[in-house]
Amino acid sequence: MLNKKEQAALFEGSEALDFEASKMLMVAKSENRAWNIAKGACALTFLSWLALIFLMPLKTVVPYVAMVNETTGHTQLLTTITEETISKQDALDAYWVAYYVRNHETYDWYTIQDSYDNTLLLSSDEVGRDYAGLFEGNNALDSVWGKRVKAQVRLLSKPIIKNNIATVRFEKTIKSVDDTGKGQPTVWIATLAYQYKSDPLTEEERLKNPLGFQVVSYRLDPELME
Numbered sequence: 001m002l003n004k005k006e007q008a009a010l011f012e013g014s015e016a017l018d019f020e021a022s023k024m025l026m027v028a029k030s031e032n033r034a035w036n037i038a039k040g041a042c043a044l045t046f047l048s049w050l051a052l053i054f055l056m057p058l059k060t061v062v063p064y065v066a067m068v069n070e071t072t073g074h075t076q077l078l079t080t081i082t083e084e085t086i087s088k089q090d091a092l093d094a095y096w097v098a099y100y101v102r103n104h105e106t107y108d109w110y111t112i113q114d115s116y117d118n119t120l121l122l123s124s125d126e127v128g129r130d131y132a133g134l135f136e137g138n139n140a141l142d143s144v145w146g147k148r149v150k151a152q153v154r155l156l157s158k159p160i161i162k163n164n165i166a167t168v169r170f171e172k173t174i175k176s177v178d179d180t181g182k183g184q185p186t187v188w189i190a191t192l193a194y195q196y197k198s199d200p201l202t203e204e205e206r207l208k209n210p211l212g213f214q215v216v217s218y219r220l221d222p223e224l225m226e
Contacts, residue, residue: 090161093194096122096213097159097166101190104131104218105172107141107151121209124216131218150177156187165193169223187223 103118116135120128134141145151151174160167168190175183197212 092211093161093164093166094159096211097161097168097192097194098155100192100194100213100215101155101168101170102153105151105153105170105188105190107145107149107174109142109145109147109150112142118208121205122213122215123218124214127215127218148176148178149174152183154185164195165191167191189221189223191217191219191221193217 100119100122103115103122106115108115116132119131123131151172154171154173156169156171169187170190171185171187173183173185175181192215194213194215197214199212201209201212
């Protein structure tokens with residue numbers, strides 16, 4: 001049998017071994033925890049890069065170009081049309097509004113009959129009468145201007161449309177056909193209301209106006225320059 005001293009020494013040795021074993025176990029657990037954290041961080045980093053790779057095709061850089069009018073100094077931002085910014089109906093409305101204004105305001109002796117017919121086709125009876133009046137009487141445009149004068153139109157921005165009422169800002173230059181310069185352009189604001197009528201159309205009319213676009217109100221105002 002062991003005496004008390006030997007038993008005490010053995011007990012102390014056992015405690016020391018238990019302490020060392022516990023210490024080694026704690027170190028092992030700590031290292032294991034650190035490795036798990038490191039693995040988790042690596043996994044998160046990998047997932048972040050993976051998400052970035054998949055999202056990159058969705059990120060589109062759209063260039064914008066600013067156009068400055070040399071005469072007035074007005075700056076206009078040119079943009080692109082996408083399904084996210086404009087619907088098909090909005091695009092159709094803008095097309096017909098712009099088409100109408102160009103035909104209504106342009107004058108060229110060699111194409112005026114076509115512009116005249118198009119304007120009347122796209123106008124209500126009342127608006128059509130007002131336009132036709134420009135070509136009647138002693139001051140009829142085709143009599144006063146004849147072949148000597150032309151009126152050119154350039155839209156300065158896309159039509160602003162809400163509830164079938166459109167506002168169009170455009171530049172109009174009236175000058176002699178012999179004038180090789182830029183002329184003296186003036187800026188105008190056309191405000192018009194429109195609808196799509198369901199009235200029967202002839203085959204020829206349907207080819208020119210398939211959707212039955214019709215302007216029911218038309219007003220023209222000069223832009224006030226500062």
